[in-house]
Amino acid sequence: MDGLRLTIVAKIGERKVIETIFRRLSLPTMPIPFGDDVSGVEIRRGMVAVLKMDMLVGKTDVPPGMSFWQAARKAAVINISDFAAKGVKPVALLVSLGLPSDFLKADVTQLADGLNAGAREYGAYVIGGDTSEASDLIVNCSLFGLGKKTLLMLRSGARPGDIVAVTGFFGKSAAGLKVLLENLPAASDVKGVFLDAVLMPRARLKEGLALSAAGVVSASIDSSDGLAWSLYELRKASKVGFVVDNLPVAAEVLRFAKRNGFDASELALYGGEEYELVLTVKPALWNKAVSAVKRVGGSLMRIGKTTKQTDVVLQVKGKTIPIEPRGWEHFKSRR
Amino acid sequence: MDGLRLTIVAKIGERKVIETIFRRLSLPTMPIPFGDDVSGVEIRRGMVAVLKMDMLVGKTDVPPGMSFWQAARKAAVINISDFAAKGVKPVALLVSLGLPSDFLKADVTQLADGLNAGAREYGAYVIGGDTSEASDLIVNCSLFGLGKKTLLMLRSGARPGDIVAVTGFFGKSAAGLKVLLENLPAASDVKGVFLDAVLMPRARLKEGLALSAAGVVSASIDSSDGLAWSLYELRKASKVGFVVDNLPVAAEVLRFAKRNGFDASELALYGGEEYELVLTVKPALWNKAVSAVKRVGGSLMRIGKTTKQTDVVLQVKGKTIPIEPRGWEHFKSRR
Numbered sequence: 252m253d254g255l256r257l258t259i260v261a262k263i264g265e266r267k268v269i270e271t272i273f274r275r276l277s278l279p280t281m282p283i284p285f286g287d288d289v290s291g292v293e294i295r296r297g298m299v300a301v302l303k304m305d306m307l308v309g310k311t312d313v314p315p316g317m318s319f320w321q322a323a324r325k326a327a328v329i330n331i332s333d334f335a336a337k338g339v340k341p342v343a344l345l346v347s348l349g350l351p352s353d354f355l356k357a358d359v360t361q362l363a364d365g366l367n368a369g370a371r372e373y374g375a376y377v378i379g380g381d382t383s384e385a386s387d388l389i390v391n392c393s394l395f396g397l398g399k400k401t402l403l404m405l406r407s408g409a410r411p412g413d414i415v416a417v418t419g420f421f422g423k424s425a426a427g428l429k430v431l432l433e434n435l436p437a438a439s440d441v442k443g444v445f446l447d448a449v450l451m452p453r454a455r456l457k458e459g460l461a462l463s464a465a466g467v468v469s470a471s472i473d474s475s476d477g478l479a480w481s482l483y484e485l486r487k488a489s490k491v492g493f494v495v496d497n498l499p500v501a502a503e504v505l506r507f508a509k510r511n512g513f514d515a516s517e518l519a520l521y522g523g524e525e526y527e528l529v530l531t532v533k534p535a536l537w538n539k540a541v542s543a544v545k546r547v548g549g550s551l552m553r554i555g556k557t558t559k560q561t562d563v564v565l566q567v568k569g570k571t572i573p574i575e576p577r578g579w580e581h582f583k584s585r586r
Numbered sequence: 587m588d589g590l591r592l593t594i595v596a597k598i599g600e601r602k603v604i605e606t607i608f609r610r611l612s613l614p615t616m617p618i619p620f621g622d623d624v625s626g627v628e629i630r631r632g633m634v635a636v637l638k639m640d641m642l643v644g645k646t647d648v649p650p651g652m653s654f655w656q657a658a659r660k661a662a663v664i665n666i667s668d669f670a671a672k673g674v675k676p677v678a679l680l681v682s683l684g685l686p687s688d689f690l691k692a693d694v695t696q697l698a699d700g701l702n703a704g705a706r707e708y709g710a711y712v713i714g715g716d717t718s719e720a721s722d723l724i725v726n727c728s729l730f731g732l733g734k735k736t737l738l739m740l741r742s743g744a745r746p747g748d749i750v751a752v753t754g755f756f757g758k759s760a761a762g763l764k765v766l767l768e769n770l771p772a773a774s775d776v777k778g779v780f781l782d783a784v785l786m787p788r789a790r791l792k793e794g795l796a797l798s799a800a801g802v803v804s805a806s807i808d809s810s811d812g813l814a815w816s817l818y819e820l821r822k823a824s825k826v827g828f829v830v831d832n833l834p835v836a837a838e839v840l841r842f843a844k845r846n847g848f849d850a851s852e853l854a855l856y857g858g859e860e861y862e863l864v865l866t867v868k869p870a871l872w873n874k875a876v877s878a879v880k881r882v883g884g885s886l887m888r889i890g891k892t893t894k895q896t897d898v899v900l901q902v903k904g905k906t907i908p909i910e911p912r913g914w915e916h917f918k919s920r921r
Contacts (some may be wrong), residue, residue: 257692260694267691294732305682384596386721397629
């Protein structure tokens with residue numbers, strides 16, 4: 252056996268695994284390219300059935316302190332967040348549950364309630380699914396919705412000169428995971444904010460739908476694998492670079508990082524498990540984009556600009572620092 | 587803690603787990619009732635987006651002797667079989683893979699090829715998905731298609747006097763699993779038939795689409811949990827009983843059972859992991875149904891009739907024997 256044949260997935264990481272699969276598939280003409288946040292099928296002229304599937308695995312995606320209700324709700328929300336990033340209304344959720352054979356019936360009830368809550372929070376319904384026996388707790392959601400092809404916010408439309416923006420501040424989930432996993436001290440009010448970010452993630456659906464309806468976004472992605480990684484994904488799909496000159500670090504994260512001797516930028520850029528939208532807007536449409544988001548009670552923050560040069564960099568106090576292509580990755584990352 | 591709260595899923599079985607979940611959900615008005623083979627959303631007048639999700643777990647659904655290619659193909663086919671039973675053309679497949687961290691890259695390629703083969707065999711495409719780290723191999727497929735509401739073959743339309751029919755003979759998968767798991771002897775030609783049934787299951791898609799287009803079926807289900815269980819599911823949804831007077835046991839299974847001292851009826855009724863359609867047809871439409879299936883190269887076999895009395899029984903040599911409500915069930919069943 253040659254070395255190549257014995258390569259294990261832990262060595263190559265999730266993204267190379269997906270690439271390996273991608274290369275083996277016969278793909279049809281698709282309204283949404285393979286590898287974007289969601290998949291789609293054009294069911295009639297201009298109308299796309301949008302589909303998304305994301306698996307939550309107990310041992311890697313459910314930190315200590317997260318209840319089954321919260322874990323199941325999160326499984327729904329992470330799928331809805333991808334719909335938010337594309338500007339598509341979620342309609343129906345299917346759920347495959349993998350449960351260890353000694354899983355408690357009472358906890359099944361918690362899972363069902365969490366799934367239902369996550370879906371209903373965003374106007375969707377859980378309409379079916381399947382259960383199987385598995386070694387881990389697995390909550391695998393599949394989400395369906397309909398979107399107009401022209402309004403889908405793909406990853407691929409960013410152009411040099413576009414404004415890069417986000418829908419919220421970063422670093423709270425990374426700080427929350429440090430509090431939960433490493434038991435680090437945090438002031439009690441700040442701790443509540445961090446734990447809320449980890450345990451009760453929220454999809455920016457209102458914002459995504461408003462931006463899509465306004466037709467102001469050139470490219471969009473959700474930040475589930477971290478801000479840095481999201482920028483690199485937009486870069487890959489749009490073939491542009493980014494200068495971030497206004498890193499959106501949450502104020503609570505700045506204080507927490509100072510107290511514990513962390514680099515706050517590190518938490519904001521590479522933490523992951525955050526569900527903000529990262530998007531680009533043509534300067535001429537910026538005011539319209541800001542108003543659209545404000546009207547639904549959200550906020551849009553300019554963090555930098557899109558460049559022709561394909562580097563991804565941070566500008567801080569006149570210095571230019573490279574942003575690295577890393578973030579949370581299954582098989583490779585360890586908490 | 588009271589006893590009830592500590593009930594584990596292994597004790598109550600898959601069906602009670604699903605019922606537990608069902609009772610906690612806020613369900614919308616649905617074109618396909620919860621618990622049918624597939625789920626659906628009416629996307630415009632008379633047109634239904636059909637969705638199905640079924641999880642294949644390595645340790646329970648992949649017998650020894652089955653390759654990764656075959657396992658992945660099977661994961662696609664078991665979902666397509668449910669579409670076949672409803673008369674819906676499968677269009678797009680999404681796949682969530684759960685892989686142990688030491689899973690080989692070369693085997694990922696096998697999985698991708700198997701998924702692609704399973705989908706393409708029935709005209710569908712794998713268009714996206716997701717991978718995660720898990721303790722077991724998990725291949726969770728989500729299937730999408732479109733169906734006319736009036737042509738969907740639900741479980742609920744069987745009426746007393748309808749003919750009960752199937753698309754093929756039963757017992758080969760059960761015999762195949764005995765050969766694989768218990769290493770029982772079988773003549774080599776017969777062994778090939780059995781192993782093919784287990785390793786290369788086929789969905790009766792042509793048959794299901796033809797029957798749906800002909801508008802001749804009053805109720806339909808696929809037989810993945812076994813013939814007996816399928817009849818009980820039709821019974822529950824249609825509120826009828828069944829008399830089976832022509833048990834469709836495969837000839838190879840009769841010979842194998844005789845040689846090894848098994849009850850062939852047991853294998854045919856309760857084995858499961860078979861993907862025939864079990865359906866009901868009004869007597870006046872029977873000839874039309876048979877022709878429709880014959881035209882696509884399949885065959886339809888009358889096995890009995892639907893009764894007002896809600897018992898499910900087998901009539902053999904003038905004797906009436908109850909058919910039991912059992913079959914393969916996750917959490918409870920053990921191979």
